[in-house]
Amino acid sequence: MAVNLDLAILGLLTNGELHGYEVKRRLHELPGGVLRTSFGSLYPALGRLEGRGLVKVAEPAAPQPRTSVPLSGSLSGEAAIFRSRRAKASRSGRRKKVYAISDDGRDELRSLLLDNVEDDRTFLLQVAFCPNLTSDERLELFERRRDALATRRADPASSADADFYQRALLERYGDGLASDLAWLDRLIEHERTHARGAPS
Amino acid sequence: MAVNLDLAILGLLTNGELHGYEVKRRLHELPGGVLRTSFGSLYPALGRLEGRGLVKVAEPAAPQPRTSVPLSGSLSGEAAIFRSRRAKASRSGRRKKVYAISDDGRDELRSLLLDNVEDDRTFLLQVAFCPNLTSDERLELFERRRDALATRRADPASSADADFYQRALLERYGDGLASDLAWLDRLIEHERTHARGAPS
DNA sequence: GTCATCATGTAAGCCGTTACATGATTGC
DNA sequence: GCAATCATGTAACGGCTTACATGATGAC
Numbered sequence: 312m313a314v315n316l317d318l319a320i321l322g323l324l325t326n327g328e329l330h331g332y333e334v335k336r337r338l339h340e341l342p343g344g345v346l347r348t349s350f351g352s353l354y355p356a357l358g359r360l361e362g363r364g365l366v367k368v369a370e371p372a373a374p375q376p377r378t379s380v381p382l383s384g385s386l387s388g389e390a391a392i393f394r395s396r397r398a399k400a401s402r403s404g405r406r407k408k409v410y411a412i413s414d415d416g417r418d419e420l421r422s423l424l425l426d427n428v429e430d431d432r433t434f435l436l437q438v439a440f441c442p443n444l445t446s447d448e449r450l451e452l453f454e455r456r457r458d459a460l461a462t463r464r465a466d467p468a469s470s471a472d473a474d475f476y477q478r479a480l481l482e483r484y485g486d487g488l489a490s491d492l493a494w495l496d497r498l499i500e501h502e503r504t505h506a507r508g509a510p511s
Numbered sequence: 512m513a514v515n516l517d518l519a520i521l522g523l524l525t526n527g528e529l530h531g532y533e534v535k536r537r538l539h540e541l542p543g544g545v546l547r548t549s550f551g552s553l554y555p556a557l558g559r560l561e562g563r564g565l566v567k568v569a570e571p572a573a574p575q576p577r578t579s580v581p582l583s584g585s586l587s588g589e590a591a592i593f594r595s596r597r598a599k600a601s602r603s604g605r606r607k608k609v610y611a612i613s614d615d616g617r618d619e620l621r622s623l624l625l626d627n628v629e630d631d632r633t634f635l636l637q638v639a640f641c642p643n644l645t646s647d648e649r650l651e652l653f654e655r656r657r658d659a660l661a662t663r664r665a666d667p668a669s670s671a672d673a674d675f676y677q678r679a680l681l682e683r684y685g686d687g688l689a690s691d692l693a694w695l696d697r698l699i700e701h702e703r704t705h706a707r708g709a710p711s
Numbered sequence: 712g713t714c715a716t717c718a719t720g721t722a723a724g725c726c727g728t729t730a731c732a733t734g735a736t737t738g739c
Numbered sequence: 740g741c742a743a744t745c746a747t748g749t750a751a752c753g754g755c756t757t758a759c760a761t762g763a764t765g766a767c
Binding site: 341342343344345435438439441442463473474475476477478479480481482483484486487490491494497498501 | 541542543544545635638639641642663673674675676677678679680681682683684686687690691694697698701
Binding site: 313316348349351352355356406407 | 753754755756757758762763
């Protein structure tokens, strides 16, 4: 789904400007391998987001040295000259494109964070980037998710005419649901405890 | 992935002939909502499987009554006549297409059941239809899966510079892995206990 | 100056979803 | 006979994967 990728990209960009390659790396660093993607989907996604005005391309910065930056005062002036020369001279040269989130992008991110509490993968991303919500919103998000999972649990599914392995799958599913519900309860508890204006 | 749908369709057909609509229903009855799909992907998938010779279209059967089948011995003869009449008369009429698995389909199913132990969704389907394997093969499948999960667990991922919610996600992921490993150990234990020629 | 890595893209093919269209069966 | 459901398909669209192409940077 494009939703997941959009959510992740926008979420990452709230922590600072990034270029595509770096976005991909951070994506793969998310806990539990929540979202793995490839350049073939990442770059088009960035392009779509740019087209919708949710991200904007920042001024391409000077190439930042990876190790041991020898930054004396006199050198920084040279770097600035180098950068501006680069910026003009690099036509037809492929340079880093640094993306930043826009105000519309922040709105969209908030919308994505609060929507659609049903999809499992999406919800993990919502948790990963929920610091962009207020404590109250987080609480509401977690509670809606809990209710959604509780509903799933209620449905009896198929217990009749199931062999050993199907019963094993059903058992695993139930355990996973219970575990997730407990996890959500802990998140909710944390949110209530740390909320602004928390009851004494 | 087409693999999942193929696996599920072939697996379901080992329990008897089915038409597409019924395949979809059974699919949604699988424990834990392992695979939900739509007609728009199901029918093309059936067509592909037929094109590859993995399933074949069986003689369209007579419309089977949904409730209270009055099957006396004398009626079965009438049903056969009715069916053959239907088969000819229904040109241009859209009738049930009943699919059956072929020998090649069984081979493909076995291959799919034993392959690719990395994908989470696929593995659940492999468990659901693993009765089509021998006990030894099941054991090997489960052990390979356990090793794969154990490898995932080893990778430290990102624990540095993680906020509360990222740590919560990481914790949830770790718990899920541990739970799955325990579940697999139970499956493995069951397989060893019930294997043909199990050691005393 | 060369190789590995960083970095950005494009193109082909596949597959899935959604919406639409059509027809048959059954219950009332 | 009418509505709901059963049943099969097609078409449009979008997005993901894989593979390919290209160029810049840094280490040695």
